[in-house]
Amino acid sequence: MYRLLSAVTARAATPGGWAWGRGRRAAHHRAGLPPLGPGWVGGLGLGLGLALGVKLAGGLRGAAPTQSPGAPDPEASPQAEPLPPQEQPFAPWSAQTQMLPPTRRFARAIDSSRDLLHRIKDEVGAPGIVVGVSVDGKEVWSEGLGYADVENRVPCKPETVMRIASISKSLTMVALAKLWEAGKLDLDIPVQHYVPEFPEKEYEGEKVSVTTRLLISHLSGIRHYEKDMKKVKEEKAYKASKMMKGTMESDQEKEFKEKGGKSNEKSDFAKAKIEQDNDAKGRNLKPGKKKNDFEQGELYLKEKFENSIESLRLFKNDPLFFKPGSQFLYSTFGYTLLAAIVERASGYKYLDYMQKIFHDLDMLTTVQEENEPVIYNRARFYVYNKKRRLVNTPYVDNSYKWAGGGFLSTVGDLLKFGNAMLYGYQVGLFKNSHENLLPGYLKPETMVMIWTPVPNTEMSWDKEGNSCEQ
Numbered sequence: 194m195y196r197l198l199s200a201v202t203a204r205a206a207t208p209g210g211w212a213w214g215r216g217r218r219a220a221h222h223r224a225g226l227p228p229l230g231p232g233w234v235g236g237l238g239l240g241l242g243l244a245l246g247v248k249l250a251g252g253l254r255g256a257a258p259t260q261s262p263g264a265p266d267p268e269a270s271p272q273a274e275p276l277p278p279q280e281q282p283f284a285p286w287s288a289q290t291q292m293l294p295p296t297r298r299f300a301r302a303i304d305s306s307r308d309l310l311h312r313i314k315d316e317v318g319a320p321g322i323v324v325g326v327s328v329d330g331k332e333v334w335s336e337g338l339g340y341a342d343v344e345n346r347v348p349c350k351p352e353t354v355m356r357i358a359s360i361s362k363s364l365t366m367v368a369l370a371k372l373w374e375a376g377k378l379d380l381d382i383p384v385q386h387y388v389p390e391f392p393e394k395e396y397e398g399e400k401v402s403v404t405t406r407l408l409i410s411h412l413s414g415i416r417h418y419e420k421d422m423k424k425v426k427e428e429k430a431y432k433a434s435k436m437m438k439g440t441m442e443s444d445q446e447k448e449f450k451e452k453g454g455k456s457n458e459k460s461d462f463a464k465a466k467i468e469q470d471n472d473a474k475g476r477n478l479k480p481g482k483k484k485n486d487f488e489q490g491e492l493y494l495k496e497k498f499e500n501s502i503e504s505l506r507l508f509k510n511d512p513l514f515f516k517p518g519s520q521f522l523y524s525t526f527g528y529t530l531l532a533a534i535v536e537r538a539s540g541y542k543y544l545d546y547m548q549k550i551f552h553d554l555d556m557l558t559t560v561q562e563e564n565e566p567v568i569y570n571r572a573r574f575y576v577y578n579k580k581r582r583l584v585n586t587p588y589v590d591n592s593y594k595w596a597g598g599g600f601l602s603t604v605g606d607l608l609k610f611g612n613a614m615l616y617g618y619q620v621g622l623f624k625n626s627h628e629n630l631l632p633g634y635l636k637p638e639t640m641v642m643i644w645t646p647v648p649n650t651e652m653s654w655d656k657e658g659n660s661c662e663q
Contacts, residue, residue: 299326303334314338320575320583321349325604330612335604341572343583354558354571357602362528364559364610365596366409368535368550370635370643378538380406384530387537390502391509391530396516405534407517408527410647414513414520415527418491422514425522493589501533501543504593521649528597535596543595554613554634556606562591562599571601618644 306324314322321339325332337349372378383402384391394401396414407413419425491507498504508526515522532543539546544561551559560568574586591599617633618640633640 299328299333306334307336307338310338318577318583321353321572323349323351323353323355323604325351325608327608327612330616332605332608341570343573343575349572350570351605352558352570352603354560354568354601354603356562356572356574357600357607358598359525360602360607361594361596361598361600362525363614364547364550364600365528365531365535366643367610367614367635368539368546369405369409369531370639371550372535372538374636374639378405378534380404380409384408384534388502388505388530388533391505391533394513394517396513399516401513401517403513403517403530405531408531408534410650411521411523411527412518412647412649413524413527414515414517414522415524415530416508416511416514417522417524417526420511422512425514429522493587494593495588495590496593497590498592501529501536501596504529505533507593519649525594525597529594532596547595547600551606554606554609556602556609559600559602559606561595562601564588564590568601570603614640 306326310322310324313319319339320343321337321341323335323337325335327333335351337351337353339349341347341349341353341355369378373380379386381404383393383404385393387405391403394403394414401414403413403415408415416422416425419428507529509530514520535541535546536543541549547561551557558570560566575583576586578584613634615633617635617637635643
């Protein structure tokens with residue numbers, strides 16, 4: 194449930210542990226589709242959980258809502274009438290269920306989800322949250338909780354414009370897919386064909402090729418923000434170890450219950466959990482460990498870059514972390530290079546080409562994040578300092594990573610985007626029975642290929658819902 198809701202929410206506080214793509218598997222399951230993978234455009238998975246929040250609260254029974262200070266009071270607006278027993282919130286698609294007003298049809302789910310969102314907001318310490326849910330291509334719920342601007346007591350609302358972070362990669366993916374459909378982009382030739390400014394690469398003395406397909410799926414070997422290859426390998430090994438421990442604990446817990454163990458006995462899996470937590474605490478105290486996201490120089494830069502080619506100098510001469518295609522390593526800089534490819538393949542500046550796509554999709558509140566322009570309904574951004582007090586985030590300039598994390602948007606726009614992608618995929622799967630499916634922005638066959646898993650990019654989840662790359 195948490196994973197699904199986090200995929201359809203935006204928040205004012207920038208740093209944090211919410212993974213934007215966590216809802217895609219749960220949402221996709223509702224449609225009865227096969228398991229999802231990142232496909233040749235691995236960035237797509239970050240955004241498609243936005244479109245289909247059908248099971249966001251089916252069967253949930255939360256406690257009374259915890260009203261956050263300043264958050265809009267759900268009791269202040271008229272509440273939808275409860276559904277009769279025969280009118281279940283998630284009835285199959287039919288003319289009868291379509292006649293029900295959305296607020297009534299999903300009243301129980303919305304009320305339960307609102308309660309849950311209040312609790313999540315307080316747990317993570319987010320000043321504000323905006324949620325939007327679409328069912329069968331129609332927006333059925335959008336609401337803001339908490340503040341978009343704490344100092345001026347401006348509440349969050351569905352129109353609040355927030356940072357969408359790495360969902361920006363999903364938007365860039367669509368630009369690349371459009372160019373590929375038009376025959377202007379070859380996914381499998383070296384990137385130097387489009388961007389000769391990016392030098393040819395070697396790995397362990399062997400000449401290797403970085404392609405658009407590998408960049409999109411995070412298989413290129415190009416680094417992320419961390420320059421130290423040793424630290425990156427240690428982090429990957431730690432995540433894999435944590436995943437394994439979580440699996441073992443779950444198995445031990447299940448075995449313990451099956452044997453009728455007493456709850457007052459400290460079981461092996463409980464001891465393992467304590468040991469794991471202590472290990473994590475110790476790890477965070479190691480010398481040289483970054484204590485704050487803003488201490489990572491390249492994560493939040495203040496320097497202005499005039500174009501994508503200029504921003505390549507941040508990483509273009511660095512060695513690859515592995516042979517392209519052999520491993521997965523999440524890389525925002527890979528998408529900086531993709532922005533340059535979009536420019537060369539399209540003949541437009543990257544931002545101009547993206548605005549054309551946003552116009553086509555009616556995403557009229559989605560823009561690049563810049564500090565100077567007046568952007569109506571823009572939220573302010575916050576972070577917790579070392580004393581756990583909420584403070585304004587430092588000034589940053591995202592011009593070096595428009596493609597990988599530099600856009601602002603609203604939940605309404607993201608629902609439009611998710612629907613355009615999701616329904617195009619369904620049409621591609623069910624070619625003989627798609628009367629009730631909405632047309633997609635990309636061709637159905639393109640969407641089917643996009644969702645086809647690529648080796649070395651599969652994701653797995655630990656018991657607490659955190660993603661662990663393989």
